[in-house]
Amino acid sequence: MSPSAISNGDSNDVSVNGHQASNGINGTNGTNGVNGHHTQKLEFKTFCNIINNERSCTSKTRHNINPATTEPNAEVPVSTREDVDKAVVAARAAFKPWANTPVEQRGEKLRAFADGIESYKDDFAHLLTLEQGKPLAQSYQEIGMATTWLRAFSVMKLPEDIIEDNEERQVINRFTPLGVAAGIVPWNYPILLAAGKIAPALYTGNTIIIKPSPYTPYCDLKLAELGAQIFPPGVLQALSGEEDLGPMLTEHPDIDKIAFTGSSATGKKVMASAASTLKRVTLELGGNDPAIICDDVDIDAIIPKLTILSFLCCAQICMMIKRLYVHTSIYDRFLAAFTAHTATLRVGPGIEPDTFIGPVQNSMQYAKVHDLYTQIDAQDWKPALGGTVPDADAAVKGGKGYFFEPTIIDNPPPDSRVVTEEPFGPILPVLKWSDEDAVIAAANNTKMGLGASVWSNDLERATRMAKRLEAGSVWVNSHFDVAPGVPFGGHKWSGVGTEWGVAGLKAYCNSQSLWLKKKV
Helix, strand or coil: CCHHHCCCCCCCCCCCCCCCCCCCCCCCECCCCECCECCECCCCCCCCEEECCEEECCCCEEEEECCCCCCEEEEEECCCHHHHHHHHHHHHHHHHHHHCCCHHHHHHHHHHHHHHHHHCHHHHHHHHHHHHCCCHHHHHHHHHHHHHHHHHHCCCCCCCEEEEECCCEEEEEEEEECCEEEEECCCCCHHHHHHHHHHHHHHCCCEEEEECCCCCCHHHHHHHHHHCCCCCCCCEEECCCCCCHHHHHHCCCCCCEEEEECCHHHHHHHHHHHHCCCCEEEEECCCCEEEEECCCCCHHHHHHHHHHHHHHHHHCCCCCEEEEEEEHHHHHHHHHHHHHHHCCCCECCCCCCCCCECCCCCHHHHHHHHHHHHHHHHCCCCEEECCCCCCHHHHHCCCCCCCCCCEEEECCCCCCHHHHCCCCCCEEEEEEECCHHHHHHHHHCCCEECEEEEECCCHHHHHHHHCCCCCCEEEECCCCCCCCCCCECCEECCEECCECHHHHHHCCEEEEEEEEECCC
């Protein structure tokens, strides 16, 4: 997943807070050739809710900031309960006609949606970097993954399972759409994780309302505005708002399914709120992923991979490596090579060339990471790299941005916060191990269980160790490999249910057992 492998193409200036947009002006008609759909060129200066395929403004607005500069971005709507009700009514009205649309046609619409996103990839990439902060190459990468997910889901098969078939009867297990879904999307990967909810929901015949994070509303609103040119009214909608918008959706009596990606603490609240109306829920929550490095690895070969898998997107990915366990016999050589390679990663605004680590995305997360950095001296942790506590006032008030230098902590106590908590920022503990049973126990000693990995040239040994790890995704000699056809979910406090793959399709469906008596 190295951004260096991504071809950026020609970049258009995108508009946030007065920046020039190159893909047209609101109200300009045109055809952009999205699978033959007659479309209106999107502009990227103004942002509205999308309700029933119409741009819907609100009397109250708010704005987010560019985390690299703390300058304000454009105004976005603050949705009310009335806006939610309108969107739900539209989604409910659209549900039956959409569910009755042949699945092949639903797939065609998803492919057209992917084509549309691709046609605006420069605008989306620049907008994503301005609102999320990630380097431009990583923004292009996210857009490419989103279109891959949409196209992959558009041709997936959700077969009916024939459980029994004899002279007397046939029993079929089939799957029917739930109805109206709401997708609550986080701020780290707003395009990919929106697409990862939109695709299975719509492909299985549901309608969906996307609620982006208040910190990153811009790209998701434009996704829905593009979708309004492709899908029937009410099928795909988006609402922007403040912290009260999520509860309006989770408690709404006419929403059937909540797909939430975010923290474990918020996931518990979502689950509790959804319980009052017995909504189906899928929760993809936090992680504290361990990676176990065995003594037989080729250090020089794996260091570049491990560096990316520890610090991509400023380490603001739930499935990044958060704890690195290195065998004692190679620990010193490994740590020296790892810190040297990490020190070459450029920190800076995402729009600047060669940046690999951008800012932490928002003030809330900045405060959490800043507090953890202050513990380095307070707890006498030993930084092998970095460790400088940035000036919070300069970052927040002085327009310096929410930046941290990558920091590696050398063998901290196993009960220290940097080991037991998910930092969601560029600080990583590296710990020693010598006994296989002990390191497996240490890796599993967490309430989280999202991902884990083992690195070894002995595949039999690595597989044996991997099968003992308590996580929803476990890798050997890699980490953070994901694919649209592979189920993705967490164990323990890292989630409920799975997304993606056939299992992800079924998560948007009711299971129905159909009994067919062949003789009366």
